[in-house]
Amino acid sequence: MITLEAVHKSFDGKAILRGLTLQAARGESLVIIGGSGTGKSVTLKCILGLIAPDAGRILVDGQDVRSARDRDAFLARFGMLFQGAALFDSLPVWQNVAFRLLRGTLKRPKEEAREIALRKLRRVGLSADIAELFPSQLSGGMQKRVGLARAIAADPEIIFFDEPTTGLDPIMAGVINDLIREIVREMGATAVTITHDMSSVRAIADRVAMLHDGQIRWCGPVSEIDSAADPYLRQFVSGSATGPIETLR
Amino acid sequence: MSRRLAMRALARLGRATGRAVAALGRVTLFSARALSHIVRPPFYPREIASALLNIGYLSLPVVGLTAFFTGAALALQIYAGGARFSAQAVVPQIVAIGMVRELGPVLVGLMVAARVTASLAAEIATMKVTEQIDALVTLSTHPMKYLSAPRVLAGLLTVPVLVAVGDIIGIFGGWLVATRALGFNPATYLANTIAFLQTADIVSSLVKGAAFGLIATVMGCYFGMHSGRGAQGVGAATKGSVVAAAVLILAANFLLTQAFFAA
Numbered sequence A: 001m002i003t004l005e006a007v008h009k010s011f012d013g014k015a016i017l018r019g020l021t022l023q024a025a026r027g028e029s030l031v032i033i034g035g036s037g038t039g040k041s042v043t044l045k046c047i048l049g050l051i052a053p054d055a056g057r058i059l060v061d062g063q064d065v066r067s068a069r070d071r072d073a074f075l076a077r078f079g080m081l082f083q084g085a086a087l088f089d090s091l092p093v094w095q096n097v098a099f100r101l102l103r104g105t106l107k108r109p110k111e112e113a114r115e116i117a118l119r120k121l122r123r124v125g126l127s128a129d130i131a132e133l134f135p136s137q138l139s140g141g142m143q144k145r146v147g148l149a150r151a152i153a154a155d156p157e158i159i160f161f162d163e164p165t166t167g168l169d170p171i172m173a174g175v176i177n178d179l180i181r182e183i184v185r186e187m188g189a190t191a192v193t194i195t196h197d198m199s200s201v202r203a204i205a206d207r208v209a210m211l212h213d214g215q216i217r218w219c220g221p222v223s224e225i226d227s228a229a230d231p232y233l234r235q236f237v238s239g240s241a242t243g244p245i246e247t248l249r
Numbered sequence B: 001m002s003r004r005l006a007m008r009a010l011a012r013l014g015r016a017t018g019r020a021v022a023a024l025g026r027v028t029l030f031s032a033r034a035l036s037h038i039v040r041p042p043f044y045p046r047e048i049a050s051a052l053l054n055i056g057y058l059s060l061p062v063v064g065l066t067a068f069f070t071g072a073a074l075a076l077q078i079y080a081g082g083a084r085f086s087a088q089a090v091v092p093q094i095v096a097i098g099m100v101r102e103l104g105p106v107l108v109g110l111m112v113a114a115r116v117t118a119s120l121a122a123e124i125a126t127m128k129v130t131e132q133i134d135a136l137v138t139l140s141t142h143p144m145k146y147l148s149a150p151r152v153l154a155g156l157l158t159v160p161v162l163v164a165v166g167d168i169i170g171i172f173g174g175w176l177v178a179t180r181a182l183g184f185n186p187a188t189y190l191a192n193t194i195a196f197l198q199t200a201d202i203v204s205s206l207v208k209g210a211a212f213g214l215i216a217t218v219m220g221c222y223f224g225m226h227s228g229r230g231a232q233g234v235g236a237a238t239k240g241s242v243v244a245a246a247v248l249i250l251a252a253n254f255l256l257t258q259a260f261f262a263a
């Protein structure tokens, strides 16, 4: 269970999060939508403690993330796919995926780690041929999928996906949507996904939260996004250029 | 009026000094943390091995060339300068002292700053900009331990060795020029060099090497970790790291020379 209470964050005097309050229940798939630059990625980084909020509380299973005494154990529960994949370009693909399995508390024999890495790569639609390549030799969409494989490599209980399907062809996007759904259903993981892709939202989400102006504008089950009255959400879902959300032209 | 100006200038100086002291404090703290991570597990042997290779072994060519040409030029200079008061015979002694005490460590330190500090800062800053450092953290790996500690350790261990190699090659460069062009006897030249050097000369050389290795690697890591965003951030971090490392190396050289040799 992840709880954010009135979280504030500004960068250089510019307020990005202004009292964001949000919850994600255990075993639930929450999707965060919202305009570009509204602070979706920042929100995920705050939960992981990569960015310290200026005010507010963030709790995971009732424990404040900043007071987590054993940070390694705390972080070991999480998997994160970064928006830009963030692969280590000094390591070959399979070592990227198996990073956690090759060192630290989850360390296991190299052969076994490699085996797991190849299995995860297959799950994101990548063959063993690319295991020895370096990230810079892959296309953007392939890098994204390697990042995804790395995020799920150690079977974490909480997984964050920052735009998992951006840059993928529609078929691959469908594969990834199914994968995220499976992970939540089969492994009982909690997933928080950021996406701009409405078909992804419908495929992945149990619940949808819309971020606007530093706060949660609307939050509800995915079945209600089409019938909701909120004009901001309606504009976002329909992708209309006219509405309460300002667009500069 | 002029008093107001003077006050304002003073205030600006005060602020600049304050900032410099604060930066030095942060760097010192950063070094202490990097050093503490060297001795605390977990250790990353592969990272350490690759740092030893990159920082130490692969610096050998540039260090060797720098030292060789410097030693050779030094012999020519001392011969020409010494001729003004018929003291050409001191070439072996002055080349030995000049290389071992001063030029060996300083030039190796500066070359390492140019080669290693710049590449460390650029590499780590790029990792920061592309969120690889964030990714490390989420994978339960401490960036200080995984990135900084192995490189700082490699700097501490290999730069003294590089300095020793530089000293020897520098002396060899002087020897080559002196025996081929200036008419010195090869065996006598070497005997004079060895008889003249004292243990303190060599110890100071190696201690300087360790200090400069620490400075060069810490500056690369520090500026990389604190890089701004984007390609511009990487550029600024790289430039800042090399400038800071070079200035600090020269300042440390002065302080160490004073500590070793000022009676």
Ligand SMILES: Nc1ncnc2c1ncn2[C@@H]1O[C@H](COP(=O)(O)OP(=O)(O)OP(=O)(O)O)[C@@H](O)[C@H]1O
Pocket (backbone or CB within 6 Å): A011, A012, A016, A035, A036, A037, A038, A039, A040, A041, A042, A043, A083
């Ligand atoms: N480390 C940082 N330093 C300064 N500003 C930052 C930092 N991280 C994010 N920002 C700013 O915070 C704002 C929100 O960024 P964020 O990456 O969360 O947007 P986003 O909602 O994920 O957008 P997108 O959908 O385009 O990815 C942006 O204006 C960005 O410039």
Ligand SMILES: [Mg+2]
Pocket (backbone or CB within 6 Å): A040, A041, A042, A083, A162
């Ligand atoms: Mg984002």
